[in-house]
Amino acid sequence: MVMSASARVGKSYVFMSIIISTAIILLILTFLLINSWQAISEIGWGVFSSEWHPAAGKFGILAMIYGSVAVMIIALTIAIPLGIMTAVFTAEVLPAKYRFYVKSMLELLAGIPSIIYGLIGIVFLSVWIEDFFALQSGRTILAGGILLAIMVLPTVITLSDDALHNVPAKYREAARGLGLYPYEVLKSAVLPHAVNDIAGALLLALGRVLGETMAVMLVIGSIDRIPVPFLNTLLPGQTITSKLGREIAETAFGSLEFSALIFMGLLLLVFVLAFTILAQTFFYQPEQRLYE
Amino acid sequence: MSRQLRNRLFLLVSSGAVLLCTAILLFLFSVITWNGINALSPSFLLTASRSFGAEGGIFYQILGSLLMVLTAALICLPLALGAAIYKSEYLKNARLQKASAILIYGLNGIPSVIFGIFGLILFVNILNTGISWFVGAIILAIMMLPTVVLATFQAMNSIPEIYRESARALGLNHWQVVTGVLLPQGFAGAITGLLLGLARAIGETAPIMFIATAFSGIEIPHALNEPVTALPTHILALAQQATDPRALQNAWGASFVLIGLVTLFSITGLISRTKFKTVSQR
Amino acid sequence: MRNLFLFFFSIILLFSCSESKVVKIAGSSTVLPVISQAAEQFRLKHPNIRIIVNAGGSGVGVNQIGEGKLDIGMISRELAQSEIDRYPNTAFQTHDIGRDAVVPVVSSEIYDAGIQALTLAQIGDIYKGDIRNWQALSGPDREILVLDKESSRGTRHVFMSAVFNDKNAAAPGADLVLGSNNEEQTAIVQSDGAIGMLSHAWFNADVKGLSIILADNKAISPTLENIRSSAFPIVRALSLVTNGQPEGDVKLFIDFLLSDTGQQIVEDNGYVRIR
Numbered sequence: 001m002v003m004s005a006s007a008r009v010g011k012s013y014v015f016m017s018i019i020i021s022t023a024i025i026l027l028i029l030t031f032l033l034i035n036s037w038q039a040i041s042e043i044g045w046g047v048f049s050s051e052w053h054p055a056a057g058k059f060g061i062l063a064m065i066y067g068s069v070a071v072m073i074i075a076l077t078i079a080i081p082l083g084i085m086t087a088v089f090t091a092e093v094l095p096a097k098y099r100f101y102v103k104s105m106l107e108l109l110a111g112i113p114s115i116i117y118g119l120i121g122i123v124f125l126s127v128w129i130e131d132f133f134a135l136q137s138g139r140t141i142l143a144g145g146i147l148l149a150i151m152v153l154p155t156v157i158t159l160s161d162d163a164l165h166n167v168p169a170k171y172r173e174a175a176r177g178l179g180l181y182p183y184e185v186l187k188s189a190v191l192p193h194a195v196n197d198i199a200g201a202l203l204l205a206l207g208r209v210l211g212e213t214m215a216v217m218l219v220i221g222s223i224d225r226i227p228v229p230f231l232n233t234l235l236p237g238q239t240i241t242s243k244l245g246r247e248i249a250e251t252a253f254g255s256l257e258f259s260a261l262i263f264m265g266l267l268l269l270v271f272v273l274a275f276t277i278l279a280q281t282f283f284y285q286p287e288q289r290l291y292e
Numbered sequence: 293m294s295r296q297l298r299n300r301l302f303l304l305v306s307s308g309a310v311l312l313c314t315a316i317l318l319f320l321f322s323v324i325t326w327n328g329i330n331a332l333s334p335s336f337l338l339t340a341s342r343s344f345g346a347e348g349g350i351f352y353q354i355l356g357s358l359l360m361v362l363t364a365a366l367i368c369l370p371l372a373l374g375a376a377i378y379k380s381e382y383l384k385n386a387r388l389q390k391a392s393a394i395l396i397y398g399l400n401g402i403p404s405v406i407f408g409i410f411g412l413i414l415f416v417n418i419l420n421t422g423i424s425w426f427v428g429a430i431i432l433a434i435m436m437l438p439t440v441v442l443a444t445f446q447a448m449n450s451i452p453e454i455y456r457e458s459a460r461a462l463g464l465n466h467w468q469v470v471t472g473v474l475l476p477q478g479f480a481g482a483i484t485g486l487l488l489g490l491a492r493a494i495g496e497t498a499p500i501m502f503i504a505t506a507f508s509g510i511e512i513p514h515a516l517n518e519p520v521t522a523l524p525t526h527i528l529a530l531a532q533q534a535t536d537p538r539a540l541q542n543a544w545g546a547s548f549v550l551i552g553l554v555t556l557f558s559i560t561g562l563i564s565r566t567k568f569k570t571v572s573q574r
Numbered sequence: 575m576r577n578l579f580l581f582f583f584s585i586i587l588l589f590s591c592s593e594s595k596v597v598k599i600a601g602s603s604t605v606l607p608v609i610s611q612a613a614e615q616f617r618l619k620h621p622n623i624r625i626i627v628n629a630g631g632s633g634v635g636v637n638q639i640g641e642g643k644l645d646i647g648m649i650s651r652e653l654a655q656s657e658i659d660r661y662p663n664t665a666f667q668t669h670d671i672g673r674d675a676v677v678p679v680v681s682s683e684i685y686d687a688g689i690q691a692l693t694l695a696q697i698g699d700i701y702k703g704d705i706r707n708w709q710a711l712s713g714p715d716r717e718i719l720v721l722d723k724e725s726s727r728g729t730r731h732v733f734m735s736a737v738f739n740d741k742n743a744a745a746p747g748a749d750l751v752l753g754s755n756n757e758e759q760t761a762i763v764q765s766d767g768a769i770g771m772l773s774h775a776w777f778n779a780d781v782k783g784l785s786i787i788l789a790d791n792k793a794i795s796p797t798l799e800n801i802r803s804s805a806f807p808i809v810r811a812l813s814l815v816t817n818g819q820p821e822g823d824v825k826l827f828i829d830f831l832l833s834d835t836g837q838q839i840v841e842d843n844g845y846v847r848i849r
Contacts, residue, residue, distance in 0.1 A: 004465070004467070006467065007465065007466070007467030007468075010467050010470065010471070011382075011467065013374050014374040014375070014377045014378040014381075014382065015378060015382075016374065017370070017371050017372075017373070017374025017375040017377075017378060018374065018375045018378040018379060018383070018392065020371060020375075021371060021372075021375040021392075021395075021396050021437060021441060022375075022391075022392050022395040022396060024399060024434055024437070025395050025396075025398050025399045025402070026395070027410075027414075028402065028406065028407075028410045031410055031413050031414060032406075032409070032410070032413075035413055081309070082309050082312060082313065083313075085305060085306050085308075085309035085310075086306075086309045086310050086313045088306050089306045089307065089309065089310045090310075093303075093306065104562075105317065107558065107562075108555060108558070109317060109320070111491055111492070111495070111551075111554045111555070111558055112320070112324075112495075112551060112554070113494075113495025113496070113497070113524055113550060113551070113554065114495070114497065114498075115495070115497045115524045115527050115528055115531070115547075116324065116495075116527065116547045116550065116551065118528070118531055119527060119530075119531045119534070119543055119544075119547060120320070120323060120324075122531055122534050123531075123534050123540065124323070150316060150320075153313065153316070157313070181295055181296065181298075181299035182299060182302070182303070183298055183299040183302035183303070184295065184299070186302075204401075207401050210403070211401075211402070211403025211404065211405070211406070212403070213403065213404060213405040213497075213498040214497045214498055214524075214528065218528075218531055218532075241403065241405050241498075244405050244409065245405055245498060245501075248408075248409055248412065248502060249412065249501070249502040253413075253417040262409065262413075265405070265406055265409050268403060268406070269402060269403070269406050272401055272402065272403055273398055273401060273402070275401070276397075276398060276400070276401030277394055277398055277401075280394070280397060280398075281394065
């Protein structure tokens with residue numbers, strides 16, 4: 001059969017579309033790699049040192065890595081237990097007719113832009129932390145971590161709730177039929193089937209926490225320093241994202257400092273992508289749903 | 293510990309978690325709503341901002357945000373439709389299916405600040421566009437792309453096979469089936485995806501703050517390579533002067549309007565999703 | 575939905591066609607309020623010239639002039655030789671529009687408790703981290719919250735040059751790093767034991783400027799007279815920078831800033847006029 005002209009144009013249009021759509025992510029990776037090359041070749045392993053002082057030629061990014069990991073651990077330590085326990089309630093205890101409202105509420109909450117969390121963080125949270133711990137300033141790693149926990153909570157709840165909800169009812173009924181208490185039903189019949197999906201949800205939450213910028217940038221204090229003592233999160237710090245958000249636009253394009261900043265961005269991207277792809281490849285069918 | 297006690301403890305901890313979450317939720321909503329409504333007035337919505345945003349309103353910030361995200365939607369739509377058609381009709385190799393899915397949906401996981409940096413390098417510096425609202429729109433379009441492709445693809449995939457077969461039986465060629473059967477369905481899905489994508493894009497600060505927005509002197513951009521003012525970056529500027537009560541009040545007002553727009557887009561999106569579902573299940 | 579798109583698209587087209595000239599300005603957040611206000615007034619006289627003002631810091635002003643993205647850069651410090659070298663094809667020209675002081679500022683609680691003047695050496699010790707409590711300066715027993723600024727900020731360059739003789743000096747004693755003057759002012763207001771560096775236009779009820787004690791034990795306070803006469807030790811020019819001689823609209827705007835009206839705006843914003 002001879003293809004009509006419109007079919008040929010149409011086919012090449014859809015082909016171009018898929019090529020562009022799939023190429024963008026590769027393009028982003030390539031650009032970050034090219035622009036961080038100067039830092040990689042000139043500084044080399046020196047980037048993994050702890051002092052950042054461009055005027056003296058020191059480009060150590062350990063303080064930023066520390067900050068990113070620290071806020072991530074704080075955020076997940078709060079959000080995971082709180083989120084999963086709440087999801088257990090909404091999926092197992094709450095009557096089904098209320099579920100729709102809870103889900104809509106969570107969706108609304110997840111939609112609050114991060115800059116508004118930043119505003120709340122600077123007006124309330126950092127001031128509370130300052131007063132509560134009698135600090136000189138509430139702009140601390142802890143403030144960043146708590147704020148991120150609040151931001152990621154709706155995602156953790158709604159995904160865990162889905163995971164629990166997707167466990168077929170027959171398992172629950174069978175367990176209840178044995179006369180088990182709700183706690184035992186959950187532990188022995190429901191959780192084992194949901195644990196895979198919950199793990200995927202947590203990986204996505206992890207990626208989101210690592211990549212969040214605006215809220216953290218406003219409350220963390222933005223000092224490129226690893227706290228002394230090491231685990232004191234009541235001190236200010238810096239994450240990769242807050243460093244980029246504050247300084248990338250102020251740095252001359254093509255300078256070594258710019259390149260070192262881009263290298264940090266590349267590092268962040270590689271880790272976040274790894275978590276996202278891991279989550280979508282091993283825990284979900286990627287066609288089913290997009291989790292943000 | 294007895295079984296009953298353990299069960300009680302579990303219920304206690306669980307309801308404690310729920311209470312805490314509810315408290316957080318109530319706090320967030322009441323803070324934003326209460327402070328926001330107090331800051332709102334017709335003149336706040338309809339006048340330009342003055343003196344660092346501490347005085348005046350947010351008229352051009354609203355316009356600028358809408359201009360940028362709606363243009364982003366326009367850029368995103370044809371690309372997403374095309375990619376979804378290709379995925380659903382021509383991409384039959386399972387490995388390529390999987391690879392394209394990872395590449396497109398991987399885009400969804402990229403931190404927003406990385407998009408801003410990508411725009412800064414490629415457009416602002418290499419292509420030398422300068423700070424430009426149109427570049428901001430392109431970057432936001434890229435951010436929305438996965439959501440829209442997925443929604444379109446799902447809509448096309450949910451078309452019963454019988455439709456395609458009967459269209460084929462009528463003697464339509466493959467492309468005519470695409471335009472006659474898939475496209476109308478896919479378009480409905482794309483609109484749903486676009487609305488959800490818009491809800492996310494309009495609240496983003498990090499992707500646009502290096503590449504698309506300026507501080508003052510902007511009303512409506514007159515050319516593609518001019519900057520714009522937007523709600524999220526305006527809130528950022530105001531949040532940094534949070535001890536000035538006038539600036540803070542305007543920050544709450546702008547936040548309230550921004551959340552209003554986000555909610556408007558997501559609710560329309562959710563309605564469109566349910567409406568569209570019933571159509572395909574007929 | 576489609577109609578909405580069409581509507582917006584036609585608005586864009588409409589505006590892209592209309593004739594109008596643009597002057598793009600960015601840089602120092604110290605100069606920003608003057609320029610921003612001047613632009614509003616300038617617009618009244620020249621409705622067809624639009625002036626777009628953006629923040630970012632002095633470094634941004636210089637870099638973007640070098641990269642050809644701006645018509646005017648705002649700087650609150652001198653141009654560095656390294657910057658001139660970095661952009662060999664750019665003929666940087668600076669135009670002073672006012673004078674200002676960078677003042678060590680403290681929270682009002684500290685000022686009221688008696689700390690109203692320090693020597694540059696004492697300030698240096700605070701930023702080096704050698705003095706960590708106000709008690710060491712015979713103030714209240716309270717830890718010092720040391721505020722630093724992002725490294726590209728003009729205010730930081732001027733301050734560090736005066737205190738350490740090195741505009742890029744590291745400040746190991748710093749607790750927080752902030753960006754714009756507004757952000758720094760906010761952090762000082764929120765604290766009761768902070769020290770920072772600010773242009774003297776940013777003083778308010780909670781943010782107090784310190785006098786500086788000179789070698790001869792004379793305390794010089796950051797008053798307008800002392801800034802005008804350069805008696806205060808940390809003074810600077812507020813400048814605009816262009817690539818080559820300004821022409822056309824850019825010249826018109828700079829001339830406006832140097833006119834009596836323009837200089838009045840400089841003064842209204844808390845700086846010292848130069849004409």
